[in-house]
Amino acid sequence: MGLLRVAHAGEEGPPSYVWEALDLLKVDRIDHGNRALEDSKLVTRLVETNMTLTVCPLSNTKLCVVEDMADHPLKKMLNSGLRATINSDDPSYFGGYLNDNYRAVASALALTKDDLTTLAVNSFLGSFLSPDEKTAHIKRVAHYAAGFGDDK
Numbered sequence: 001m002g003l004l005r006v007a008h009a010g011e012e013g014p015p016s017y018v019w020e021a022l023d024l025l026k027v028d029r030i031d032h033g034n035r036a037l038e039d040s041k042l043v044t045r046l047v048e049t050n051m052t053l054t055v056c057p058l059s060n061t062k063l064c065v066v067e068d069m070a071d072h073p074l075k076k077m078l079n080s081g082l083r084a085t086i087n088s089d090d091p092s093y094f095g096g097y098l099n100d101n102y103r104a105v106a107s108a109l110a111l112t113k114d115d116l117t118t119l120a121v122n123s124f125l126g127s128f129l130s131p132d133e134k135t136a137h138i139k140r141v142a143h144y145a146a147g148f149g150d151d152k
Contacts, residue, residue, distance in 0.1 A: 005025055011059075011063070015039035018033055019042060028128075033053035033082075034053075034077075055084050055085060056088060074105055083125060088101050
């Protein structure tokens with residue numbers, strides 16, 4: 001029918017939930033996936049298949065998945081080669097829209113311009129836009145990022 005599959009997995013639940021989403025549900029994208037980092041074979045698979053993880057830092061702290069934003073695994077996800085993105089999750093309930101999530105994690109983890117650019121590019125790579133639309137948006141991100149210095 002052309003519908004793409006997405007599942008919440010690996011935010012509060014164990015890495016096995018991510019495996020199940022991949023193997024049983026045959027998902028096209030994983031919402032959250034933080035706990036995938038606990039399984040190196042799973043990380044390898046996610047990297048090799050370019051699986052996008054839609055990470056929601058503010059909901060992660062609200063749900064006590066991480067105690068403090070400074071302990072959020074997002075930077076480790078990026079360093080591991082995971083296609084992580086920043087998202088909001090029920091903003092009125094969890095306390096922040098997309099930009100609030102970006103600001104919170106960027107500040108707490110001292111993300112660099114390159115980190116933030118990667119996150120923005122990942123969001124388009126993991127979107128369900130057409131290839132041409134993805135390319136156009138990624139070019140816009142690169143153009144925008146080029147207008148800033150190399151510092152944070």
